[in-house]
Amino acid sequence: MELQIVKVEKPENLNVILGQSHFIKTVEDLHEALVTAVPGIKFGLAFCEASGKRLIRKTGTSDDLISLAVQNAQAIGAGHSFFIVLGEGFFPINVLHAIKACPEVVRIFAATANPLSVIMAEQDDQRGIVGVLDGHKPLGVEGPEDQQWRKEILRRFGYKVG
Numbered sequence: 001m002e003l004q005i006v007k008v009e010k011p012e013n014l015n016v017i018l019g020q021s022h023f024i025k026t027v028e029d030l031h032e033a034l035v036t037a038v039p040g041i042k043f044g045l046a047f048c049e050a051s052g053k054r055l056i057r058k059t060g061t062s063d064d065l066i067s068l069a070v071q072n073a074q075a076i077g078a079g080h081s082f083f084i085v086l087g088e089g090f091f092p093i094n095v096l097h098a099i100k101a102c103p104e105v106v107r108i109f110a111a112t113a114n115p116l117s118v119i120m121a122e123q124d125d126q127r128g129i130v131g132v133l134d135g136h137k138p139l140g141v142e143g144p145e146d147q148q149w150r151k152e153i154l155r156r157f158g159y160k161v162g
Contacts, residue, residue, distance in 0.1 A: 001123045003130070006075050008116040010068060010085065015092050015113045017084040018076075018132065021104040024049060026082060027057045029102045034084070035061070037098035042087025044069035050079025062087055076118055078127045080106075093159070110134050 010016055021030075027047045034041055044065030047057040056073050060066040065085045073083045084099075086092065092111035099105060110116055114135035121130050142150070154160040 001121055004120045004122065005133070006118045006120055008072055008118065009075070010072070010116075013088050013113065014065075014068075015086040015090065015111065016072070016116065017082075017086070017092055017096070017099065017111045018109045018116070018118065018129070019082050019084075019099065020078075020080055020106045020109070020129065021047070021082055021102070022080055022106055023104045024052075024057065026102065026104040027059055029104060030082065030084070030099060031059045033098040033102050034095055037095045038090060041090050041095070043090065044085045045082065046070045046073035047082045048073050048077060048079055054079075060085075076120065076129070078120065078129045081129060 008016060024047070027045065030045055034043055034045070042062045042065060044060035044062055044067065045058065046066070046069035049055050049057055056070055058066050058070050060069065065087055069083050069085045073081070076083065086095070096108065096111055100108065109118070109129055110132045112134050117133040119130040119132065121128050151160070
């Protein structure tokens, strides 16, 4: 078995979701889940088929985001993995519940705008995701000013009230 690290390529301002599912039906079900969760959402989705023709299946609402999702799915190349790129201004918190509710979804490895690398294991013609490196190491522990900033930003974004 060989271990590798694959760096996800994306602009800093875009969020991505990396997950695993178990069936080709995932492509259409995730598309429906995303457009139902957030009307007008811009996204690209790529799914690595694990058997049969073993193609990267794709869909989305933006050709550029679909291309970026496919590019990253090709680099990761793990069977039954899916890669979603959300357009600018769209966030995982608004779609993760719908994605997790999709019957084919087995797990979510990452949902982030941070720098992301994927730890891969490969043996013969099989390849799988071992884990992810999401963002950077902490530099310290929040103090009272940091807590106040966190609380204010969550309320400004509308995720908390009062």
